[in-house]
Amino acid sequence: MARVGGWIGGVAALVVAASAGIGPLAAAEERVAERVFLVRDKPGTPAQFRMLVLAGCSDEADGQCKGLAHYLEHLVLVGRNPEHKEIAIRFFPDASSNGTTSMRATTYIHTVPAREAGPKADLEQLFAFYAARLKDFSIREDEAARERNVVLQEHDWRVGSSPFRRFDRRLDRELMPDHPSGLWTIGTRESIQSLTLADAKAFHRNWYAVNNVYFLVKADIDAKDLKEIAERALAGLEAKRLPPRPVARQIELTLERKDYREADAQVERAGVIYKKLVRIEDGEAIEARAARAVLSSYLRSRLPGSPHQALVEVGKLASSTPFVGLDRVAPKTFMLRIGADVAPDVAPQALLAAIGGYVDAMAGSVPSPEQVDRLKRRIADGRANEDQDPAMVYNRLIGWLSNRNAYEEYASWPQRLADVSHADVARTAGLLAGPGRIVTGTMVPAGEDAGK
Amino acid sequence: MRPARHFAFAALLLAALALVAPRAAVAQPAVGEHRTPAGIAFRHLAVADTHHALAFAWSDGYALTQPGKAGLAMLGPRLLLEGSRGVGESDRIEQLKDLQASLGLSGSAHFTRGVLAAPRPKFAEAAGLLADLLADPALPADRLAHAKKSFAISSRQSQENAETLASRLFSRLLLGRDGPEGNLQRLVVGDPAAHEAVEVADVEAWRRAVLGRERLTIVSAGPMSADEVAGEIDRIFAKLPGVGHDIGPAPKLRASGKLIVLERAVVQTAIVAGGPMASARERDVLPGSLAVRVLGGGFESRLTKAVREGLGATYGIRAGLQQLHPEASALVISTAVDNAKAAAALAAIRKEYARWREEGVTAAEIEPLKTRFTTEMRESLRRAPGAAQRVRDFVLVGLPVDYLAGYETRLRALTDGAVSDWLRAHFPKEPLTIVVVAPSAEGLGADCVIKSADEIARCE
Numbered sequence: 001m002a003r004v005g006g007w008i009g010g011v012a013a014l015v016v017a018a019s020a021g022i023g024p025l026a027a028a029e030e031r032v033a034e035r036v037f038l039v040r041d042k043p044g045t046p047a048q049f050r051m052l053v054l055a056g057c058s059d060e061a062d063g064q065c066k067g068l069a070h071y072l073e074h075l076v077l078v079g080r081n082p083e084h085k086e087i088a089i090r091f092f093p094d095a096s097s098n099g100t101t102s103m104r105a106t107t108y109i110h111t112v113p114a115r116e117a118g119p120k121a122d123l124e125q126l127f128a129f130y131a132a133r134l135k136d137f138s139i140r141e142d143e144a145a146r147e148r149n150v151v152l153q154e155h156d157w158r159v160g161s162s163p164f165r166r167f168d169r170r171l172d173r174e175l176m177p178d179h180p181s182g183l184w185t186i187g188t189r190e191s192i193q194s195l196t197l198a199d200a201k202a203f204h205r206n207w208y209a210v211n212n213v214y215f216l217v218k219a220d221i222d223a224k225d226l227k228e229i230a231e232r233a234l235a236g237l238e239a240k241r242l243p244p245r246p247v248a249r250q251i252e253l254t255l256e257r258k259d260y261r262e263a264d265a266q267v268e269r270a271g272v273i274y275k276k277l278v279r280i281e282d283g284e285a286i287e288a289r290a291a292r293a294v295l296s297s298y299l300r301s302r303l304p305g306s307p308h309q310a311l312v313e314v315g316k317l318a319s320s321t322p323f324v325g326l327d328r329v330a331p332k333t334f335m336l337r338i339g340a341d342v343a344p345d346v347a348p349q350a351l352l353a354a355i356g357g358y359v360d361a362m363a364g365s366v367p368s369p370e371q372v373d374r375l376k377r378r379i380a381d382g383r384a385n386e387d388q389d390p391a392m393v394y395n396r397l398i399g400w401l402s403n404r405n406a407y408e409e410y411a412s413w414p415q416r417l418a419d420v421s422h423a424d425v426a427r428t429a430g431l432l433a434g435p436g437r438i439v440t441g442t443m444v445p446a447g448e449d450a451g452k
Numbered sequence: 453m454r455p456a457r458h459f460a461f462a463a464l465l466l467a468a469l470a471l472v473a474p475r476a477a478v479a480q481p482a483v484g485e486h487r488t489p490a491g492i493a494f495r496h497l498a499v500a501d502t503h504h505a506l507a508f509a510w511s512d513g514y515a516l517t518q519p520g521k522a523g524l525a526m527l528g529p530r531l532l533l534e535g536s537r538g539v540g541e542s543d544r545i546e547q548l549k550d551l552q553a554s555l556g557l558s559g560s561a562h563f564t565r566g567v568l569a570a571p572r573p574k575f576a577e578a579a580g581l582l583a584d585l586l587a588d589p590a591l592p593a594d595r596l597a598h599a600k601k602s603f604a605i606s607s608r609q610s611q612e613n614a615e616t617l618a619s620r621l622f623s624r625l626l627l628g629r630d631g632p633e634g635n636l637q638r639l640v641v642g643d644p645a646a647h648e649a650v651e652v653a654d655v656e657a658w659r660r661a662v663l664g665r666e667r668l669t670i671v672s673a674g675p676m677s678a679d680e681v682a683g684e685i686d687r688i689f690a691k692l693p694g695v696g697h698d699i700g701p702a703p704k705l706r707a708s709g710k711l712i713v714l715e716r717a718v719v720q721t722a723i724v725a726g727g728p729m730a731s732a733r734e735r736d737v738l739p740g741s742l743a744v745r746v747l748g749g750g751f752e753s754r755l756t757k758a759v760r761e762g763l764g765a766t767y768g769i770r771a772g773l774q775q776l777h778p779e780a781s782a783l784v785i786s787t788a789v790d791n792a793k794a795a796a797a798l799a800a801i802r803k804e805y806a807r808w809r810e811e812g813v814t815a816a817e818i819e820p821l822k823t824r825f826t827t828e829m830r831e832s833l834r835r836a837p838g839a840a841q842r843v844r845d846f847v848l849v850g851l852p853v854d855y856l857a858g859y860e861t862r863l864r865a866l867t868d869g870a871v872s873d874w875l876r877a878h879f880p881k882e883p884l885t886i887v888v889v890a891p892s893a894e895g896l897g898a899d900c901v902i903k904s905a906d907e908i909a910r911c912e
Contacts, residue, residue, distance in 0.1 A: 044830070045830075045831075045834075046827050046831065078761070089751045090751055090752055093752065093816075093820035094819075094820035094821075094823035094824055094827075095824075096750070096824065097751070111827075113823045113824070113826070113827040114827070114830075145764075146761075146763075146764035147764065148764075149764040149765070149790065150760060150764050150766070150767055151767075152790075153720065153764075153765070153766050153767040153788070153789070153790055154767035156719045156720045156788070156790075157720060157767050157768070157788050160719045160720070161613065161614065161718070161719040161720055161788070162613075266612040267609070267612070268605055268608040268609040268612060269605045269606065269608075269609045301546060301549070302542035302545055302546055303546055308542065309542070313542065319598075319602050319605075320602075343598070343602075344598070344601035344602060344605060345601075374550065377550070378549055378550060378552075381552050382552055385502045385503075385552055385571065388501075388502045389501075389502070389835075391834075
C-alpha cells in the first residue's frame with residue numbers, strides 16, 4: 001500500500017490573491033497536497049476546516065442504506081478518544097462544529113475564531129484529531145446506544161413528523177426499488193433501531209482512509225505552513241483498498257408509469273410530485289453535465305416557457321414556483337423531479353397532468369437560443385462574483401468534491417458552461433422527454449380517496 | 453505637501469500600522485450619519501464587497517389598529533411584491549437575476565422591512581426596479597384573493613406540526629385573545645381570520661399611511677461612497693409622501709405559569725416553555741443574549757447537555773428571546789422529544805432552568821461565548837447585505853449609531869457576575885408557562901389538559 005508521504009505535495013497550485021485591503025478579495029483554491037486544499041482568507045477571519053469523507057449512505061453494505069454512515073458521523077462527533085477530554089463537537093469551546101452526511105459523502109466541519117497568533121495551532125490540533133480518526137474512533141457502548149436514540153429523534157423530526165417527507169421517501173423507493181439511490185441517507189425508523197456500534201466500526205474500517213478523504217481549509221495561513229501541518233499529521237497513514245461502491249451498479253430501467261395517492265389527516269394543502277428516470281448514455285461527460293446545469297437553471301426560473309410560467313402564471317394550477325431537480329442517481333441514469341403545491345380550488349390530478357404534459361412536450365418547448373445565452377451570462381456573472389469571495393470559493397469547491405466530481409475537471413467547468421449551445425440544451429430536454437420510468441405521487445387531505 | 457506625497461505618506465503609515473497590529477484585531481466598521489440631497493436621513497458604512505446593499509424599514513403597527521385585519525401587516529408587502537403596473541413579479545425577479553441582484557420585502561407587526569443588494573456597477577438599475585415598485589404598484593385583486601386563500605391553507609398546514617402548534621398556543625397564553633394584544637397574537641400565530649377581511653383598498657390605505665418618508669430607516673453598506681448612494685436613495689424614496697406611522701405601545705405580556713397539555717397523536721412530543729422578560733426598556737440586551745446562549749444555544753448549552761446528551765431524548769433543544777415589540781420580548785425554550793421520555797425531558801428543562809436562574813452563569817461558560825459572539829458579528833458584517841441589515845435592526849430597537857463601534861469592547865467588559873445579575877433581574881421567574889403537545893398527558897403533571905387547540909381558553 002502507498003504511504004501518505006508518497007502522494008502529499010506535488011500538484012501545481014493555483015494562484016491565491018489574498019489581500020487585507022479595502023476591496024474584495026480575489027480568491028481561489030490552492031491544492032497544497034494531493035488531498036488537501038486551501039482557500040486563503042484575509043487576516044482576522046475565522047479558520048474553517050472540513051474533513052470530507054467520500055463515503056455516504058450509498059456505500060453501506062449490499063446497497064442497503066440503513067443510516068449507518070450518518071450514525072457513524074454522530075459517533076465520531078460525540079465519542080471520547082484518548083487524545084481529548086471533551087467530545088469532538090466541543091473540541092474548541094469557542095468554535096462551532098458540526099457534521100453532515102449525504103448519499104455520497106460525510107463531512108466534519110469546524111469553524112475556529114481568529115487568533116492573535118493565527119490559525120496554525122488550531123489547524124495542527126484538527127489535523128491531528130482527524131488523522132487519528134482515520135485510524136479508529138472510540139465511544140462507550142452506552143453512549144453509542146444513547147446516540148442512536150438521538151439519531152432516531154432526528155429522523156422523527158426531519159421525516160417521521162412530516163407526511164410529505166414520508167411520502168416522498170416512499171416514492172423514491174418505488175422509483176428505484178433495487179438501488180441505494182432509492183433510499184434516504186437517514187434511514188428508516190426500523191433500520192436506525194437495528195444499527196450497532198459494531199456495524200459502525202465495520203463501515204469505518206472500510207471507508208475512512210486517507211485516500212478516500214479531502215481536507216479543505218479556508219484560513220489566513222501560508223500554503224507552505226498548511227502543507228507542513230498536513231504532512232506531519234497524515235504521515236504514517238496508509239491508503240486502503242476501497243470496497244466496490246454499490247451506487248456504481250446500473251439501475252435496471254423498466255419503462256413503466258406508477259401513480260400513487262395518499263390521504264393523511266395531517267395534510268391541509270394537497271401536493272403532487274412527478275419523478276422520472278431516464279437513461280442518457282453519454283450523460284456522464286462533463287459537456288453533458290454543463291448542458292444539464294443550464295437546462296436546470298431554466299427549469300427553476302420564471303422565464304417564458306418555464307414550469308413556473310406554465311403551471312403558476314398561465315395554468316394557475318400550482319400555488320407557488322414548482323420545485324425542480326435534475327440529478328445523476330446511477331451510471332448513465334438521471335432523475336427529473338418536479339413537485340408543487342396545488343393551488344386553492346384546483347384538483348390535484350389537473351396539476352399532475354399538466355406537469356406530465358410539460359415534461360412530454362419538453363423536446364419542443366426548450367428555452368430559446370436567446371434564453372440559453374441569457375442563462376449562461378447569468379451563470380458566468382455569478383461565478384465572477386463568487387471569485388471575489390473566499391467563502392463562496394470554498395463552498396463551491398466543497399460542493400464539487402462532495403459530489404465526487406474529479407478535481408481535474410473543476411478548473412474547466414466555467415469554459416464548459418460557456419461552450420454549451422442551444423442544441424446541447426435542446427438535446428438534453430429531448431432526452432428527458434423521451435422514454436423513462438415514471439412514478440408520481442398525490443398527497444391529499446384525509447377523507448379524499450387514497451391508494452394506488 | 454503635494455497630494456501624491458500626502459497619499460504616499462498615508463499609505464506608508466497604514467502599512468506600518470498593519471505590521472504592528474495584532475492579526476486577529478479587526479476594527480468594527482464606523483457607521484456614519486448622512487442626508488441625501490432631498491433631505492432623507494440614512495446611515496452608511498463601508499464594506500469591502502462586490503455588492504452594495506440598502507437595508508430599509510418603515511415603522512408600522514398600522515395593521516394592529518385595524519380591527520380584524522391584523523394580517524394586513526403580511527399581506528400588504530406580499531401584494532406589493534406582485535409588481536408594478538409596468539413590471540410584473542416574474543419579470544422583475546428575472547431582471548434582478550440578470551443583474552446578480554436581490555430584493556426582499558416583508559412585513560411584521562411593527563416594521564415593514566426590505567433589503568436591496570446589487571453589484572456596484574448594476575446598483576442603479578436594481579434601484580430603478582425598487583423605485584418603480586414603490587411608486588406604481590399594481591396591487592392586483594385576484595392575487596390578493598389567491599394570497600389570502602393560500603395563506604389560510606398554509607397556516608392550517610403549519611399547525612399540523614406539533615412544534616408549531618405548541619408555539620402558537622404558547623403565544624396565545626402570552627398575549628391573550630382580546631384587545632390590541634389579541635390582535636397581535638392573531639398576527640403572530642398566522643390566524644387566517646386576521647387575513648380574510650383584508651381588501652385591496654386596505655392595502656392601498658396601509659401603503660399611503662406607512663410607506664412614506666417620515667418613519668423610514670435606511671442603512672447603506674458596501675463599496676459605494678455615501679455620496680454615490682445618496683442619489684440612488686433619493687431615486688427610490690424621495691417621491692414617497694411625507695407620512696409615517698407609529699409602531700404603537702408595547703403589548704402587555706402575561707405569564708400563567710401553568711403546564712398545559714394538548715393531547716394529539718404525534719410522532720414526537722413538542723414542548724414550548726417560557727414567559728415574558730421583565731422591563732425590556734433597556735435597548736442593549738447583550739447580557740441576556742449571552743445568558744440565553746448558555747442556557748440553550750448549541751452543543752455547549754446546558755439544555756443540550758441535559759436533554760440530548762443526558763437523556764438521548766431529542767435531536768435539538770433551543771432557548772431564545774422572541775422580540776414582540778422593541779420594548780417587549782419573551783423567553784422561549786422549544787424542543788421535540790421522544791414521546792417515551794417527555795416527562796423526563798420536562799423535568800430536566802425545569803431543573804436546568806432553576807439552576808441557571810439560581811446560580812447564574814460561569815466565566816468558563818461566557819468567555820468562549822464572547823469569542824463566538826465576536827466571530828459571528830464580524831462574519832455578519834463581512835458582506836454588505838448582512839452588515840446593512842444588522843445595523844438597520846440595531847437602529848430599529850433604538851440602539852445608538854456608535855453601538856457597533858463599541859460592540860466588542862462592551863462584550864469583553866461583561867463579567868459572569870454582571871450577566872448573572874442581569875438574568876436574575878430580567879428572565880421570568882419560575883414556574884415557567886409550558887405548552888406540551890403529546891399523545892397523552894399521563895405522567896406529565898398538567899395543570900390543564902385539552903383535546904383541541906380551540907379549548908385553550910379554558911386553561912388561561
